Amino acid sequence: MKAPITSESELRALVIDLLSHVAPEADAATIDPDASLQDQLDIDSIDFLNFIMAVHETTGIDVPERDYAKVATLNDCVRYLAAKAG
Amino acid sequence: MPSLGADMDAGTLLEWYVGPGDTVKRGDIVALVDTDKAAIEVEVFEDGVVGELLVPPGEKVPVGTPLAMILPAGAAAAAAPAATQGAELPAQEAAADTGTQPGTQPATQPATQPATRAATVAAPVTAAPVPATAAPPKPAQPDAGRRPAATPAARNHARELGIDLGTLQGSGRHGVITSQDVDAAARATPGSGAGTAAGPGAHVRASPLARRLASEAGIELSGLPGSGPGGAVTQDDVRAAAGQPARAPSPTQVITPAPARPAEGAALASEDEDERSAAMRRAIAAAMSRSKREIPHYYLSLHVDMTRALAWLEETNLQRAVTERVLPAALVLKATALAARDVPDLNGFYLEDGFHPSQAVHLGVGISLRQGGLIAPAIHDADTKDLPALMAALRDLVKRTRNLQLRSSELTDATMTSTNLGDQGVESVFGIIYPPQVALVGFGRILERPWAENGMLAVRKQMHITLSADHRASDGHRGGLFLSAIERHLQHPEEL
Numbered sequence: 001m002k003a004p005i006t007s008e009s010e011l012r013a014l015v016i017d018l019l020s021h022v023a024p025e026a027d028a029a030t031i032d033p034d035a036s037l038q039d040q041l042d043i044d045s046i047d048f049l050n051f052i053m054a055v056h057e058t059t060g061i062d063v064p065e066r067d068y069a070k071v072a073t074l075n076d077c078v079r080y081l082a083a084k085a086g
Numbered sequence: 087m088p089s090l091g092a093d094m095d096a097g098t099l100l101e102w103y104v105g106p107g108d109t110v111k112r113g114d115i116v117a118l119v120d121t122d123k124a125a126i127e128v129e130v131f132e133d134g135v136v137g138e139l140l141v142p143p144g145e146k147v148p149v150g151t152p153l154a155m156i157l158p159a160g161a162a163a164a165a166a167p168a169a170t171q172g173a174e175l176p177a178q179e180a181a182a183d184t185g186t187q188p189g190t191q192p193a194t195q196p197a198t199q200p201a202t203r204a205a206t207v208a209a210p211v212t213a214a215p216v217p218a219t220a221a222p223p224k225p226a227q228p229d230a231g232r233r234p235a236a237t238p239a240a241r242n243h244a245r246e247l248g249i250d251l252g253t254l255q256g257s258g259r260h261g262v263i264t265s266q267d268v269d270a271a272a273r274a275t276p277g278s279g280a281g282t283a284a285g286p287g288a289h290v291r292a293s294p295l296a297r298r299l300a301s302e303a304g305i306e307l308s309g310l311p312g313s314g315p316g317g318a319v320t321q322d323d324v325r326a327a328a329g330q331p332a333r334a335p336s337p338t339q340v341i342t343p344a345p346a347r348p349a350e351g352a353a354l355a356s357e358d359e360d361e362r363s364a365a366m367r368r369a370i371a372a373a374m375s376r377s378k379r380e381i382p383h384y385y386l387s388l389h390v391d392m393t394r395a396l397a398w399l400e401e402t403n404l405q406r407a408v409t410e411r412v413l414p415a416a417l418v419l420k421a422t423a424l425a426a427r428d429v430p431d432l433n434g435f436y437l438e439d440g441f442h443p444s445q446a447v448h449l450g451v452g453i454s455l456r457q458g459g460l461i462a463p464a465i466h467d468a469d470t471k472d473l474p475a476l477m478a479a480l481r482d483l484v485k486r487t488r489n490l491q492l493r494s495s496e497l498t499d500a501t502m503t504s505t506n507l508g509d510q511g512v513e514s515v516f517g518i519i520y521p522p523q524v525a526l527v528g529f530g531r532i533l534e535r536p537w538a539e540n541g542m543l544a545v546r547k548q549m550h551i552t553l554s555a556d557h558r559a560s561d562g563h564r565g566g567l568f569l570s571a572i573e574r575h576l577q578h579p580e581e582l
Contacts, residue, residue, distance in 0.1 A: 024456070042456070044509040045413050046484050056408045065403055065411070 011078045011085070018054040022047040033074040059085065087119065087141070088128060089149045090497040093373035094121050098146040099153065108136045109159065115493065117153065122365035123461055124490035126497060134159050244268045300327075359457060366459035377521050381436075382557040385516060388569045390576055392532050392547045398579040406474075414532060415506050416477040418549070418572070420582045422527050423447045423468035425571035426502055431560035432525040432553075432568050433501045441524065441559040450500030450520065451480065453487040461487050462520060464500035473582055508532060508549070517554040524556035525565075527572075 012028075019026040023041035032040060038048060052063050052071075061084045063071055071077040087097045101118040110116060115127040116136070137155030141147055244251050244263075249271050256263035312323060395417055403411050426433040426447045434443040449468035454460050465471070465479045486492055503520050508531035515528025530550040537546035551572060555565045575582060 038509075045415060046481060049411060049413060050481070050485075052411075053408055062408050065400060 008078055008082055011081050012074070014058065015055075015074060015077055015081070018051055018058065021054060022051050031074050036072050037074060037077070038072070055081070061085065087147050087149050087151045087153060088494050088498065090119070090121050090126050090494055091123070091369070091373065093123075093369040093376075094149060096146055096148045097121050097126075099141045099143055100125060101143055102139055102154075104136045106136055106138060110134060110136055110156070113495075119494075122369040123459070124492060126492050126494055128153075128494040130156065132156055244271075363458050366455075370460060373520060374518050377518050381519050381521060381524075383519060383554050384557050384562055384565065385552065385554055386562060386565045386569055387514060387550060387552040388573060389535075389548050390551050390573045391537060392549050392576065395576045395579040396532070396547055410474050410477075412473050412477045413480075415508075415529075416473055416480055417579060417582060418506070418529055418551075418576065419449060419451070419465070419468060419480065419504060420471075420473060420476055421572045421575035422502075422504055423449050424575050424582070425568050427469050428571040429564055429568040431564045432555055434524060434559070435501070435522040436524050436556055436559050437522055441556075444501040446501065448499040448501045450503030450523070451483060452503060452505035453484055455488060455490075461492070461497075462500060462503045462505070463487055463492050463496035466495070466499065502527070504529065514550045515552050517552065519554055519556055524559040525568075526554045528552040528554070 016026060016028050016031065019031075019037065019041065023043050026041055031037075037043065043051070048068075052068075056062050059081060061081055063080070067080070070080045087099075090097065098120040099117060100120050102116070103118070104110060104114075104116045110130045111133050112129075112131060114130050116130045117128045119126050119128050134156040135158075137157045139154045141151065141153045147153075241251065244254075249268050251263055251268075254263050254267050254271050256267055392414070396414060399412060399414060399417060406412070426449070430443045431441075433447055434441060436442075446467055447469040448464040448466050450462040450464045452460055452462045463483055465476065465483060468476060468479075471479060483496070500520070500523060502523055502525050503517075504527045505515055505517055506529040507515050508529055511531055513530040513533065515530060517526035517528045519526045528551070530552075532547050532549045534545050535548045537544050537548065551569060553565050553569055555568075
């Protein structure tokens with residue numbers, strides 16, 4: 001496991017990197033931070049689960065299913081992880 | 087050449103993973119074959135010893151063409167002279183074969199050129215990444231030696247990172263090199279590895295002229311250090327290598343600046359992609375046209391109350407580690423597989439002499455590719471896997487399908503296919519059967535809807551499940567029993 005990441009910008013970069021593994025076209029320039037990740041990146045529920053698993057693997061943070069709505073956009077996701085990490 | 091789907095009439099042998107004298111077990115991956123849809127790892131269907139390889143890499147042959155001789159295991163010592171006694175590996179058998187289980191015996195893959203190439207990758211002299219590109223396999227160079235066994239994804243990955251597969255030890259099944267091995271090598275090799283930041287054109291860092299020269303000369307670009315900008319292999323690198331085919335590039339090699347043409351490289355890559363996607367379109371067109379021409383479809387549908395199943399799933403997922411989490415998709419697959427066992431008229435193949443029900447339930451899963459197109463590989467024995475195992479199989483299959491890294495049995499064994507378009511917001515699927523199967527089950531999205539029961543109105547989570555079935559093999563009555571069976575199983579999620 002990597003050193004704890006706490007700054008928002010680091011978290012944002014990490015989330016985008018993890019997303020790029022399930023949706024190769026994902027990058028900072030094209031993601032609308034307030035739009036649904038699943039819609040704009042055309043990722044299905046299995047891709048999304050892989051993303052959640054990657055988040056867990058790199059940060060140790062477990063996002064339970066009932067919180068999926070709280071990580072639906074890039075901004076929400078970063079905020080959620082920042083709160084959990086802090 | 088096995089038939090890897092109803093839409094395939096020929097295939098190109100890309101690569102042999104075994105050679106004469108190698109011992110193979112049923113289920114071992116022995117070759118890589120290119121179809122219109124993807125490069126497929128072909129499994130062997132009997133135990134034995136590889137005799138003569140009948141089709142050289144690069145050759146396109148019709149389905150049914152014997153690819154190699156397999157000798158009975160006892161004939162190992164006399165392999166070469168006994169070659170003609172071997173049983174041929176006919177393809178139709180491959181297509182009809184079911185339930186392939188991987189063997190345990192290693193299908194040895196000697197890395198043929200590791201020693202000399204190791205220097206290329208490891209030497210700190212090559213500070214720049216060693217880029218490479220795919221030199222199309224040429225039948226004209228059969229002496230080039232067998233290339234190391236690697237998964238297609240690992241091969242692509244290695245190409246991107248400029249890693250020579252010949253220097254790697256495979257950690258996969260039978261010593262096959264995996265993407266993880268390539269990653270590990272990239273980490274261990276200073277100066278190599280473009281990293282994940284590499285753009286889509288990263289793997290083609292060689293000038294088009296260099297690529298063509300290498301192809302003509304039968305030289306593998308992956309073995310060359312690139313002296314161009316960004317480590318690109320230039321025409322001079324190729325010419326130098328052609329002059330000294332000992333594969334150990336001289337460290338004193340003249341560095342010749344050559345114009346980098348990354349844009350052109352990227353364009354070439356996208357042309358490949360276009361061609362691949364056009365070929366896939368044709369393959370889908372052929373299979374679906376055949377289906378609509380030959381199969382008298384009938385269609386049934388049922389709204390299924392998912393409330394109970396989803397509540398159960400949410401509760402059990404809370405107790406599962408994130409890596410063990412099960413999605414509703416796996417739940418409905420399991421219910422479908424059990425229903426296929428309950429009502430066997432819908433599970434099997436319709437061949438010239440009629441319907442052949444299948445004992446095993448190998449459930450095909452329609453998986454869309456990001457670049458467009460669709461493949462429906464099978465989850466073997468879906469009816470006997472428990473939910474976590476089925477979920478793991480589904481995740482693995484989706485990942486490998488999207489990496490175009492499938493095995494022949496997965497493409498030929500499906501006894502029934504399912505397609506889930508719920509993630510796309512679709513409410514109902516009206517599917518076309520994939521011949522020679524006789525049924526396609528469609529799942530829509532799970533929606534909250536009003537639900538009337540016993541004179542009361544309630545809001546329930548519902549899924550619209552549809553069945554397209556072959557009227558030659560079954561009638562609507564049996565189809566209805568099948569849909570009811572799916573519904574029944576979904577009302578008892580704890581038994582799935």
